[in-house]
Amino acid sequence: MAASRSRADGLRWTAQGSELFFGVLRALPDERLAGPTALDGWTGRHLLAHVAANADALVNLAHWARTGEETPMYSSPGRRDADIEAGATRPAAELRAWATRSADVLDARLAELDESQWARRVRTAQGRTVPAGEIPWMRAREVMVHAVDLDAGVGFDALPxxxxxxxxxxxxxxxxxxxxxxxxxxxxxxxxxxxxxxxxxxxxxxxxxxxxxxxxxxxxxxxxxxxxxxxxxxxxxxxx
Known part of the structure; x- marks a missing residue:
């Protein structure tokens, strides 16, 4: 059974997921970010770096949609993993600020798109070509699922x-x-x-x-x- 979802759904779920993710994050002390998460091999620092870098990567797709200038999510196939590993070494305060700033920039860039730009085709990190209207869903998926992955008392049953x-x-x-x-x-x-x-x-x-x-x-x-x-x-x- 295919679940019907619209761009408006994606934008709404992005907002709800961001509120959930950053709410959980605010309640976590810095020392917990150095510990494990629900994802094998990832600390809270890795997860936070990933969520921040994901927003930056989706800003690239929003730029592509707005200008027509091809702007891949990542500069190379290995860039995503390298960004996560490097980001995980940053101080906790810097990581928190990066995640918040990148989320805010993404929200602002998406708010600038008009109907023709939402329809422009962009390419995901997995190589799929999709309309830019898929970007909110891609972000919603990240913040919702990773709010659970922080392993701080939020489960999938808390998601809409x-x-x-x-x-x-x-x-x-x-x-x-x-x-x-x-x-x-x-x-x-x-x-x-x-x-x-x-x-x-x-x-x-x-x-x-x-x-x-x-x-x-x-x-x-x-x-x-x-x-x-x-x-x-x-x-x-x-x-x-």
Missing amino acids: AGFLAALIDDITAKRSGAGDGPALTLTATGHDGAWAVSGAGDPTPVTGSLAGLAAYLSGRRSDGVTAAGDRPAPELPRWL
């Missing part, structure tokens, strides 16, 4: 149901296109959502809450998500 359905739709499409994992049929309890993932073998039925399925598909901790007979859901390859 409409966002979760759109996220599941987005991930199932990507996983089906890659075809490098198991075939699945997904049913959300307490919700009318049902999705399918193309892949290897006969489809495995997987059931869970909307929040649980979003966590499972994105490779996060997913309590209550099971296959038939209360068996564990199949392991999945990396999402992004």
Whole structure:
């Protein structure tokens, strides 16, 4: 089932996700940023550097949309990882300021776009060509999911149901296109959502809450998500 989402949805979810992410961040003491997050191998400093660099990269796409001048998200394929590693060494106060500043600049640049510019085609870091109207969704996905990844008491069940359905739709499409994992049929309890993932073998039925399925598909901790007979859901390859 495809979740319907609009540019307005993306902008609204970006605002809600930013409020959630930065609210959680403000409550975290600096020493917690040096510790682990829900993402293996990443400290809070890595995660914060990533969110800040992501906003800078999306500002590049907004510039591309506004001017027509091709401006990739990152200058080279390895630039994203290098920026995260370098950013993670910055002092906590500097990291916090960078994340806040870059988010504010992105909001301002998106607010400048007119209808023709929103329709201009830009290229994501994964090489997909999409209309600039996808930029708010790309940012919403970052701040919403990484608010959970800070591992500070916010779970997927704190995210809006409409966002979760759109996220599941987005991930199932990507996983089906890659075809490098198991075939699945997904049913959300307490919700009318049902999705399918193309892949290897006969489809495995997987059931869970909307929040649980979003966590499972994105490779996060997913309590209550099971296959038939209360068996564990199949392991999945990396999402992004």
